[in-house]
Amino acid sequence: MRYxxxxxxxxxxxxxxxxxxxxxxxxxxxxxxxEMARRAPGQSNLTTTRKEPxxxxxxxxxxxxxxxxxxxxxxxxxxxTRSKDYGNLADCPRPGHADYAAYMASGGxxxxxxxxxxxxxxxxxxxxxGAVAKQILAGRGIQVSARISMVGGIKDPTxxxxxxxxxxxxxDQDSVGGAIACTVTGFAPGIGAPDFDCNVEGIFSxxxxxxxxxxxxxFGAGFGFASMRGSEANDPFYMDGDTVRxxxxxxxxxxxxxxxxxxxxxxxxxxxxxxxxxxxxxVNLRTxxxxxxxxxxxxxxxxxxxxxxxxxxxxxxxxxxxxxx
Numbered sequence: 355m356r357y358x359x360x361x362x363x364x365x366x367x368x369x370x371x372x373x374x375x376x377x378x379x380x381x382x383x384x385x386x387x388x389e390m391a392r393r394a395p396g397q398s399n400l401t402t403t404r405k406e407p408x409x410x411x412x413x414x415x416x417x418x419x420x421x422x423x424x425x426x427x428x429x430x431x432x433x434x435t436r437s438k439d440y441g442n443l444a445d446c447p448r449p450g451h452a453d454y455a456a457y458m459a460s461g462g463x464x465x466x467x468x469x470x471x472x473x474x475x476x477x478x479x480x481x482x483x484g485a486v487a488k489q490i491l492a493g494r495g496i497q498v499s500a501r502i503s504m505v506g507g508i509k510d511p512t513x514x515x516x517x518x519x520x521x522x523x524x525x526d527q528d529s530v531g532g533a534i535a536c537t538v539t540g541f542a543p544g545i546g547a548p549d550f551d552c553n554v555e556g557i558f559s560x561x562x563x564x565x566x567x568x569x570x571x572x573f574g575a576g577f578g579f580a581s582m583r584g585s586e587a588n589d590p591f592y593m594d595g596d597t598v599r600x601x602x603x604x605x606x607x608x609x610x611x612x613x614x615x616x617x618x619x620x621x622x623x624x625x626x627x628x629x630x631x632x633x634x635x636x637v638n639l640r641t642x643x644x645x646x647x648x649x650x651x652x653x654x655x656x657x658x659x660x661x662x663x664x665x666x667x668x669x670x671x672x673x674x675x676x677x678x679x
Contacts, residue, residue, distance in 0.1 A: 355674050357483045361432075363468030363475040369429035370479035372486060375415060376679070377423030382489060386410070389485040392663040393478060400520045401654050406433060406475075410482045428482050432475075443467075445640040446647050450628030457639060474566045474657060477664045484667020487674050496540035496673055500665045502658050503621055505532035516659070524655035529627035531567075532658045534665045536620055538673055541607065543598070543615035545676060553611030554618070554676055561672035562622050565664055567657050570623040574606025589616075613676075622665060629653040 355375055361368030387409075394408045395401055408430055415426030443466045447453035452472035456464040464470055488498060505511050506519040523530040546554035555573055562571055572578075579587055582604075589600035600616055607618040629649045636647040654660065 355487065355671065355679055357480070357671060359476050359479050361430075361476065361479075362465045362470040363432070363473035364470075365432060365465070367429045367431045368476055368479055369410075369427065370483050372415070372426040372428075372483045374679070375421050375423065375426045375486065376490065377421055379421040379486075379490065380419055381416070381421070381486065385489065386482065386485040389481055389488075389663055389667075390478065393481045393660050395654075395660070398659075400517060400524075400656065400659055406430075406478075408478050410479070426486065428479065430478050430482070442647070442650070445638050446636045446645055447639065448628050448647065448649055449634050449636060450625070454639075462639075468651065472566065474654070474660075477566065477661075477667075480565070481663055481667045484663075484670045487667070487670035490679060491540075491670055491673055491677075494540070494677065496538065496677075498536065498538050498666045498670045498673065500534050500536040500662045500669070502662060503533045503535035505656065505658055506530040520656040520659070523626075527631035528655070529630050529653075530656045531624050531626040532656065533621050533623045534658060534662055536622070536665050536669050538607075538618040538669055541613040541615070541618060541673075541676070543613055546608070546612040548611040554608050554613055555611060557675050558618070558620060558669065558672045561668040561675075562620075562665065565622075565661070565668050567624045567627070567661070568622050569625045571620055573608060573618075573620045575604040576606075576621055579604070624657055624661060627654050627657055 356373050358371045390408045390410065395406055410428040410430050413427040413429060415422055415424050443453060447457060451469065453466060456470065456472055468475065491498065502516060503510060505516050506523070508515055508519060511519070519530055546552050550556060559571055562568055575582065575587065587604050589602045589604055591598055591600055598615065600614070603616045603619060605614070606620055607614055607616040629651065631649060634647050636645055637643065638645050
């Protein structure tokens, strides 16, 4: 399957076209609604106050309750936009955001309202596509699950620590980053290849780096390998009945770009939200002068609580490619 996400944060709608969906699949719409709700904004004081129902409307690819094999297109209406909050960003890019890069890439024609096509709002259709992918994977015995593994430097934080850390940043007119750990179970050994197109780590990385604010990924022990010796890093083999397994999983279920039968594990790092209320240095692209910028609008002080399901969605779509679906 391949997906194409379209729309802008403050446009009339956002959506996704998912091609290559197997025909004859009966989608569980209650499951899809629950997945969308996990990412939806405005559900707590830890997130943006923007409220969107995020109810996808399917335009194609479904007939009499089943997928047809034709491209599956879903649209999500934008209903709670305040474009006037972004007027000062027309000429002054936010530090850390894609504003300047988008301005240069488009020759100044980018939609700067809420980040336009570069907004985290565009992860809503990604979650829809991921929910479809999860249902396909479930039929093949593959499950995807993720959790917040770090926030503001705190490893394996409790729910209370997550809330306290995010609220402290919010009260300080700032933001905070962190990491999300993800596990994919059910892959048989021997899937993938060491080359560019079929390398399992490469496939997952392509999907995950398409998620806004993701800046690093590590499989298994990840950057921890840099401080290990081989005797610590190696995963000893043993026989579990007729099945070959490893006693540890430092390699994250992948060797040489190929699955080894153990769970595929990885951790992705998210940068702190770039839109903060503090005064920052920027430039006016029209006058070519240095300026002070205060970002208005509604923004998450931390993306992690809403990004868990987004990482799962990206991982589910990547898993489908690994399997050749």
